[in-house]
Amino acid sequence: MTALNTASPDPLVELEPLVASLLDRHLATAKEWFPHEYVPWELGRSFNDAPWEAGDSGLSAVARTALELNLLTEDNLPYYHLAIWNLFGGQKAWGEWARRWTAEEGRHSIAIRDYLLVTRAVDPVALERERMEHVSRGYYPRGITGALDGLVYVTLQELATRIAHRNTGAITGDPVAERLLIRVALDENLHYTFYRDVAAGAIELDPSAMVLAMQRQVMGFAMPGLELRSFRQRAITIAAAGIYDLRIHHEQVLCPVLFKHWRLPELRGLSDDAERARDTLLAFLDGLAATSANLGGSANPRPATAADSSSQHAC
Numbered sequence: 001m002t003a004l005n006t007a008s009p010d011p012l013v014e015l016e017p018l019v020a021s022l023l024d025r026h027l028a029t030a031k032e033w034f035p036h037e038y039v040p041w042e043l044g045r046s047f048n049d050a051p052w053e054a055g056d057s058g059l060s061a062v063a064r065t066a067l068e069l070n071l072l073t074e075d076n077l078p079y080y081h082l083a084i085w086n087l088f089g090g091q092k093a094w095g096e097w098a099r100r101w102t103a104e105e106g107r108h109s110i111a112i113r114d115y116l117l118v119t120r121a122v123d124p125v126a127l128e129r130e131r132m133e134h135v136s137r138g139y140y141p142r143g144i145t146g147a148l149d150g151l152v153y154v155t156l157q158e159l160a161t162r163i164a165h166r167n168t169g170a171i172t173g174d175p176v177a178e179r180l181l182i183r184v185a186l187d188e189n190l191h192y193t194f195y196r197d198v199a200a201g202a203i204e205l206d207p208s209a210m211v212l213a214m215q216r217q218v219m220g221f222a223m224p225g226l227e228l229r230s231f232r233q234r235a236i237t238i239a240a241a242g243i244y245d246l247r248i249h250h251e252q253v254l255c256p257v258l259f260k261h262w263r264l265p266e267l268r269g270l271s272d273d274a275e276r277a278r279d280t281l282l283a284f285l286d287g288l289a290a291t292s293a294n295l296g297g298s299a300n301p302r303p304a305t306a307a308d309s310s311s312q313h314a315c
């Protein structure tokens with residue numbers, strides 16, 4: 001980890017060299033790919049000659065719901081770009097990252113839309129109308145009050161999105177869709193590791209401020225897409241299918257990030273406020289573990305192990 005100079009109080013300035021080195025790592029790791037290589041264009045037929053019908057696709061209703069939600073969430077990109085630009089300032093490596101990230105995210109909606117239309121998985125009119133309605137309204141993530149809160153939120157969100165894409169691919173039963181969504185999830189994973197490691201640098205810089213940000217963002221977390229019509233019903237469908245639910249959120253997102261990577265319980269030298277925030281957050285995580293266990297969690301819950309009962313916290 002790059003040593004951080006704590007003389008300046010501006011985390012964006014302090015973290016910029018780390019962002020530059022993580023951007024270099026990202027560019028060296030990211031693989032170029034092309035949507036057309038993942039979309040079965042040979043299946044395409046004109047909607048003018050043969051209008052869409054509900055029976056055109058063999059995909060299950062759950063798979064279609066998940067794909068639509070994933071796509072409409074990706075379609076909101078202009079507002080995510082705006083949020084990231086505002087939160088991280090757009091200067092030097094921060095700006096380079098925001099532009100590159102935006103270009104990569106844009107490819108996700110291009111590829112998923114192409115797949116859905118070419119395979120006639122969705123009503124093209126309904127899909128476009130919903131995109132227009134969603135983007136015209138514009139979902140700007142709320143409750144993210146500054147750069148440090150932003151780092152926590154986007155780390156969790158990118159990892160959650162990686163998991164949702166990956167699990168959506170798995171339940172489609174279509175090897176073409178699964179291959180495409182694995183490809184998209186690989187991008188989301190690199191976005192996640194980028195933000196996670198910038199956040200680790202921010203923890204070195206100001207652990208108390210980051211613990212306060214973790215408490216706010218973890219306890220107020222909502223997946224993007226919340227303001228979509230029928231989001232709640234769609235989210236229930238997706239949870240019931242084991243694509244993304246409370247147990248996954250707790251076990252596969254919050255626990256590894258907060259405990260393994262950011263080492264929340266071990267952070268030392270916290271302010272009184274931050275100590276209290278950590279206690280509150282750890283209690284919240286324990287409650288989340290209990291709630292997700294009571295709800296039954298995903299369709300394939302991980303069996304409890306001896307380590308679960310012996311650990312101090314439910315992670």
Ligand SMILES: [Fe+2]
Nearest residue numbers: 074105108188
């Ligand atoms: Fe994406």
Ligand SMILES: [Fe+2]
Nearest residue numbers: 158187188191
């Ligand atoms: Fe992403």
